[in-house]
Amino acid sequence: MDSVPVNGVLRSRLIETTIMALEYDGGVVIGADSRTTTGAYIANRVTDKLTPIHDRIFCCRSGSAADTQAIADVVTYQLGFHSIELDEPPLVETAANLFRASCYRYREELTAGILVAGWDRRKGGQVYCVPIGGMLVRQPVSVGGSGSSYIYGFMDSNYKPNMTKDQCLELTAAAVSLAMERDGSSGGVVRLASISKDGVERRVILGNQLPKYSTH
Amino acid sequence: MLQETGTEWLSQEVKTGTTIIAVEFDGGVVLGSDSRVSAGASVVNRVMNKLSPLHDKIYCALSGSAADAQTIAEVVHYQLDVHSIEIDEDPQVRSAATLVRNISYKYKEELSAHLIVAGWDRRDGGQVFATLSGLLTRQPFAVGGSGSSYVYGFVDAEFRRGMSKEECQQFVVNTLSLAINRDGSSGGVAYIVSIDEHGTEEKVVLGNDLPTFFDQ
Numbered sequence: 298m299d300s301v302p303v304n305g306v307l308r309s310r311l312i313e314t315t316i317m318a319l320e321y322d323g324g325v326v327i328g329a330d331s332r333t334t335t336g337a338y339i340a341n342r343v344t345d346k347l348t349p350i351h352d353r354i355f356c357c358r359s360g361s362a363a364d365t366q367a368i369a370d371v372v373t374y375q376l377g378f379h380s381i382e383l384d385e386p387p388l389v390e391t392a393a394n395l396f397r398a399s400c401y402r403y404r405e406e407l408t409a410g411i412l413v414a415g416w417d418r419r420k421g422g423q424v425y426c427v428p429i430g431g432m433l434v435r436q437p438v439s440v441g442g443s444g445s446s447y448i449y450g451f452m453d454s455n456y457k458p459n460m461t462k463d464q465c466l467e468l469t470a471a472a473v474s475l476a477m478e479r480d481g482s483s484g485g486v487v488r489l490a491s492i493s494k495d496g497v498e499r500r501v502i503l504g505n506q507l508p509k510y511s512t513h
Numbered sequence: 514m515l516q517e518t519g520t521e522w523l524s525q526e527v528k529t530g531t532t533i534i535a536v537e538f539d540g541g542v543v544l545g546s547d548s549r550v551s552a553g554a555s556v557v558n559r560v561m562n563k564l565s566p567l568h569d570k571i572y573c574a575l576s577g578s579a580a581d582a583q584t585i586a587e588v589v590h591y592q593l594d595v596h597s598i599e600i601d602e603d604p605q606v607r608s609a610a611t612l613v614r615n616i617s618y619k620y621k622e623e624l625s626a627h628l629i630v631a632g633w634d635r636r637d638g639g640q641v642f643a644t645l646s647g648l649l650t651r652q653p654f655a656v657g658g659s660g661s662s663y664v665y666g667f668v669d670a671e672f673r674r675g676m677s678k679e680e681c682q683q684f685v686v687n688t689l690s691l692a693i694n695r696d697g698s699s700g701g702v703a704y705i706v707s708i709d710e711h712g713t714e715e716k717v718v719l720g721n722d723l724p725t726f727f728d729q
Binding site: 446447448449450451452453454455456457458471472475476478479510 | 662663664665666667668669670671687688691692694695726727728
């Protein structure tokens with residue numbers, strides 16, 4: 298893990314975070330907060346945790362910033378090469394398996410929780426979860442990062458299969474905002490992206506535009 | 514678990530790793546809890562009622578170490594009895610909460626229990642108090658226990674002031690069900706207690722009657 302001196306003490310840069318990905322009929326929606334911390338200092342308050350791996354495949358990164366950036370770079374290279382060999386766009390499942398291969402082989406050295414989401418012609422929108430340890434599982438909706446604990450209940454009660462893209466975007470924005478309010482390691486702005494056969498649409502929701510849930 | 518002899522649980526601390534919630538409505542309160550008591554990986558009691566009466570119209574919800582929580586509740590029950598005889602009327606909810614807080618704060622290094630105190634009195638109607646780590650704060654609703662982390666997002670999004678008693682009961686049951694689904698230390702049945710000026714009503718919702726969600 299990369300360590301930076303903060304007030305004379307070495308701290309590692311972490312993306313303790315809130316990330317989320319959901320499938321809808323025709324694509325996926327992904328979302329994340331934007332905070333990177335080094336101890337109690339927010340090293341980057343506008344981080345982009347939604348990283349493109351290929352034209353229609355993204356990953357959401359949580360855990361160690363260095364580890365996840367390195368893995369994402371490796372997988373981007375491997376997938377790009379594979380796609381040239383195949384002479385067609387790669388499958389989301391392939392990208393997910395490449396992540397899993399790295400995360401499992403080096404599981405003792407890495408701290409990386411990754412959500413792989415994208416669209417391909419064979420199976421449409423797919424979300425794959427590769428948590429710490431290097432498991433791989435496909436789920437219709439998945440949350441990750443330190444803030445995810447707080448929104449499991451919200452997700453379970455509000456997600457329904459076969460939602461529209463706009464409903465998914467609203468749900469993701471609401472869930473990430475709720476997590477940001479409760480988790481000290483999540484905050485900043487909400488970054489959203491939707492991926493379908495027509496391409497990728499990215500959006501940012503600034504702090505003052507977030508839905509408000511304060512009860513006092 | 515090749516080496517397990519089945520007796521590890523005898524030496525592990527008994528915890529009510531749990532989910533507890535109390536909600537205020539206009540005219541009273543609703544308290545809810547799950548019913549699981551665990552010692553390590555074993556469930557030593559699957560039907561424990563964690564809603565303990567402190568007085569006719571004041572209840573507390575127990576979480577954390579089972580022994581610590583029960584003892585605090587019993588001591589405060591006795592102290593409130595004496596106090597209500599001395600003042601010759603029903604005690605205030607704030608008095609009960611203060612008594613719990615006094616014990617929690619004085620012995621905070623030795624105890625590891627969190628009690629939520631809720632009830633109805635003539636002066637201020639329905640009230641909910643949190644006493645975590647020895648603080649005392651009145652809140653419109655409070656959640657606690659290991660399962661509460663998973664439902665912070667849900668309760669933040671769904672709670673509204675001015676709900677009726679039935680809406681509060683439904684809100685409590687939904688919250689408990691979501692938490693039980695995600696938290697390994699919560700489970701069993703849901704106990705609900707509703708307190709208003711007319712009296713106290715205790716109810717049990719069995720496991721198969723709990724609300725289900727999209728993945729069940």
